[in-house]
Amino acid sequence: MALRAKLLIPLALMGASSCARELPREERVVLEVAGRPITMSELDRFVQTSVQQESPFLANDVMAALFEDFVEEQLLLRAAEDAGIAADPRAVSRRIEAMQSETGDAGATPSIRTDDDAMAATVAKQVRIQRLLETQVLGRVDVSDEEVQDYYDAHQDYFVRPEMVDVSQILVEDEALAKELRDKLRKDGASFEALAAAHSIGPEAGNGGRLGSFARGELPPSFEENVFALAPRKISDVVATDFGYHIFRVNEHSEPQELPLEEVEDLIRVDLLREKSDRAVAAYVTELRKRYPVVVHREHLSFALVDLEENRIADDAMEVGK
Numbered sequence: 001m002a003l004r005a006k007l008l009i010p011l012a013l014m015g016a017s018s019c020a021r022e023l024p025r026e027e028r029v030v031l032e033v034a035g036r037p038i039t040m041s042e043l044d045r046f047v048q049t050s051v052q053q054e055s056p057f058l059a060n061d062v063m064a065a066l067f068e069d070f071v072e073e074q075l076l077l078r079a080a081e082d083a084g085i086a087a088d089p090r091a092v093s094r095r096i097e098a099m100q101s102e103t104g105d106a107g108a109t110p111s112i113r114t115d116d117d118a119m120a121a122t123v124a125k126q127v128r129i130q131r132l133l134e135t136q137v138l139g140r141v142d143v144s145d146e147e148v149q150d151y152y153d154a155h156q157d158y159f160v161r162p163e164m165v166d167v168s169q170i171l172v173e174d175e176a177l178a179k180e181l182r183d184k185l186r187k188d189g190a191s192f193e194a195l196a197a198a199h200s201i202g203p204e205a206g207n208g209g210r211l212g213s214f215a216r217g218e219l220p221p222s223f224e225e226n227v228f229a230l231a232p233r234k235i236s237d238v239v240a241t242d243f244g245y246h247i248f249r250v251n252e253h254s255e256p257q258e259l260p261l262e263e264v265e266d267l268i269r270v271d272l273l274r275e276k277s278d279r280a281v282a283a284y285v286t287e288l289r290k291r292y293p294v295v296v297h298r299e300h301l302s303f304a305l306v307d308l309e310e311n312r313i314a315d316d317a318m319e320v321g322k
Contacts, residue, residue, distance in 0.1 A: 028300040033074045034292040040300060046070045049122050063303040071296075075288040077125060080132040087124035087131075095123050137284045143272045151268050152261050159259040163216060166252040167227050168209040170195055171202040171244050178238045178245035185235045185247065192235075192249050201244065210251070223248070 026041035047066050048054055058066070096119060152159065170192070172178050181199060184190040196202075196209030204211055216224060226236045227248050236248040298305060 028297070030297050030300050031071065031074065032293075032295040032297075033071075033078050036078070038074055043067070043070055045118070045122070046073065060303045064305050067301070067303075067305065071294060072285050073125070073129065075285060075292055075294070076129045076132060078292055079136070079288055080128040083132060083136070085128050085131050085135070087127040091127045092120060092123050095127065096120065099123075133281060133284070137280045138277055141273065141276050141280050143269050143276065147272055148265050148268050149261070151272060152264065156258065159264050161254070161257050161259055163228070163256045164213050164252075164254045165227050165230075165250050166213045167211045167219075167223075168192060168196065168249045168251055169202060169204070169211055170200045170209050170247040171205075172199055173201060173244045175238065175240070175245050178247060182235060182238055182247050185249075209249075213252075228253075 026039060026044065028040045029037040030040050030043050031038040047056065047058070047063070047070075050066055050069070051058065099119075170178075170181055172181070177199065181190075181195050184195065185192060193208030196205050200209055202209065214224075214227075216228065219227065220241075222239060222241060223246070226239055227250055230236055230248065230250040230253070232250050232253050234250060236246075239246040239248065296305070
């Protein structure tokens with residue numbers, strides 16, 4: 001009996017220990033960043049906020065990608081904590097007000113209400129991360145005039161104003177009337193705008209029939225074939241479509257032309273700044289991964305992680321090799 005009792009006691013302890021490890025789903029640790037445990041409940045909130053859905057059902061690859069974003073957020077929050085960066089309550093309130101204004105759900109007061117705690121916590125994280133990136137990364141990113149010029153010179157084909165036509169039309173339901181109006185325009189020199197206002201059933205009739213300016217590919221093929229062949233101020237033949245009978249006039253026809261640097265340099269600068277900022281942030285996150293040990297508890301995840309880590313390392317190697 002004594003021997004049996006000795007054997008049963010360890011088994012009972014093992015059973016008790018196993019039950020103790022069976023934590024509720026939301027309390028299970030899915031991630032550790034520099035030793036700090038992060039639970040499933042935090043991951044759930046991140047996913048719900050990211051996809052703007054409560055309890056979303058997402059494909060495995062989507063969840064894996066979101067988890068990678070979650071890891072990056074936790075790394076950035078840890079760096080913000082170490083840098084002593086807190087969320088300014090005024091900045092949090094302003095961002096919440098802007099979000100509510102966009103969705104038509106602005107509150108009566110600018111203060112954060114108790115039932116807004118989840119939103120406030122999420123926004124506070126965003127504010128902290130934004131401040132961290134501004135001070136540690138983005139403040140050092142700049143685009144020089146030389147870089148703008150080099151990009152412009154290397155991408156001349158991008159900066160071309162396409163061939164354009166400015167077009168007006170008269171649209172009627174009767175073919176005989178359309179031909180009569182065409183003849184008045186061609187032979188009698190009648191006012192296109194006056195005839196459009198008097199006879200056209202198109203919505204642009206009140207504007208003298210003017211449709212606007214178009215590049216190739218922006219008009220129905222039957223229209224394009226006719227209007228791009230017309231010289232400025234010339235009148236087309238009658239064009240039949242499902243809508244009725246059209247008469248076109250090309251008000252202006254401009255050939256393709258290169259855009260000067262002065263017209264596009266601001267757009268180039270914004271694009272280059274965004275590109276350099278993205279690369280700088282990615283490099284900073286890579287640095288944080290080396291600074292803070294990350295442990296993923298895959299056994300607590302309800303989805304399979306694709307080889308995101310291997311892909312990221314490969315991408316980093318390619319970036320270094322550039």
